[in-house]
Structure formats: C-alpha cells, structure tokens
Amino acid sequence: YISYDFDWWENLGDEPNEFVSSLRDFMNGSTGGYKILGRMLENDRYKEIFLNRLADLLNTSFQPEYMMGLIDSIDTAINPEMSRDIARWTDGWYDI
Incomplete structure (x- = not known):
C-alpha cells in the first residue's frame, strides 16, 4: 500500500x-x-524487522543515484522498441 x-x-x-x-x-x-x-x-518483532528493512531500503535501493541508474538501464533496454510500440498502440487520446 x-x-x-x-x-x-x-x-x-x-x-x-x-x-x-x-x-x-x-x-x-x-x-x-x-x-x-x-x-x-x-507484533513487536515483525515491526522491528519491517522498520529496519524499510530504513535499509531508503538508505540504499531508494537513493536517487541508485534509482536513476536503474531507470537509465531500463530506458536503454526498452528505448529501441518505443517507436514501434508508439506507432502500434497510439490512438490519439494523449500526447507523446
């Protein structure tokens, strides 16, 4: 959630x-x-585990530098397909 x-x-x-x-x-x-x-x-034990894991993620995987690298790598992987996908699926209800 x-x-x-x-x-x-x-x-x-x-x-x-x-x-x-x-x-x-x-x-x-x-x-x-x-x-x-x-x-x-x-449950106090689960809460401790949850909050520690959340803190770990906020300090590592959710850091802007890491996320931007991940987004850039995904962009590099899907970018060659974007023109074909847009041509096939664009129906004019939004602007690209």
Missing part, C-alpha cells in the same frame, strides 16, 4: 514529505491498507 503512488513521494502533495506523511498515516491505521500489514505491525 505504501508504494501505490510514487508521485506523492516526490513532495507533490500538501506536506513537505508525503512519504513520511503516508507512512505515519498508515502506521496510525487511518488508511485502507492498514488491515493486513497494520495488524502484522502490532
């Missing part, structure tokens, strides 16, 4: 840091996705 909308993680919302806001709301049970993971987080 937390990762459903990455646009808001880039500070496009009302709060200075939507990721922190989303995480806080989730942890407080004020979002719809709380039922499963929220109940799991009531």
Whole structure:
C-alpha cells in the first residue's frame, strides 16, 4: 500500500514529505491498507524487522543515484522498441 503512488513521494502533495506523511498515516491505521500489514505491525518483532528493512531500503535501493541508474538501464533496454510500440498502440487520446 505504501508504494501505490510514487508521485506523492516526490513532495507533490500538501506536506513537505508525503512519504513520511503516508507512512505515519498508515502506521496510525487511518488508511485502507492498514488491515493486513497494520495488524502484522502490532507484533513487536515483525515491526522491528519491517522498520529496519524499510530504513535499509531508503538508505540504499531508494537513493536517487541508485534509482536513476536503474531507470537509465531500463530506458536503454526498452528505448529501441518505443517507436514501434508508439506507432502500434497510439490512438490519439494523449500526447507523446
């Protein structure tokens, strides 16, 4: 649930840091996705593991430098197919 909308993680919302806001709301049970993971987080050991893993990801895999490298490698892999894909599937409802 937390990762459903990455646009808001880039500070496009009302709060200075939507990721922190989303995480806080989730942890407080004020979002719809709380039922499963929220109940799991009531277990202190699981909560510790979850928060440590989240911190590890925020400090490694979710760092801008790493993510930009990953995005660039995906772009390099799919770029040769984009013209063909656009020609085949563009129906005019949006601008490229």
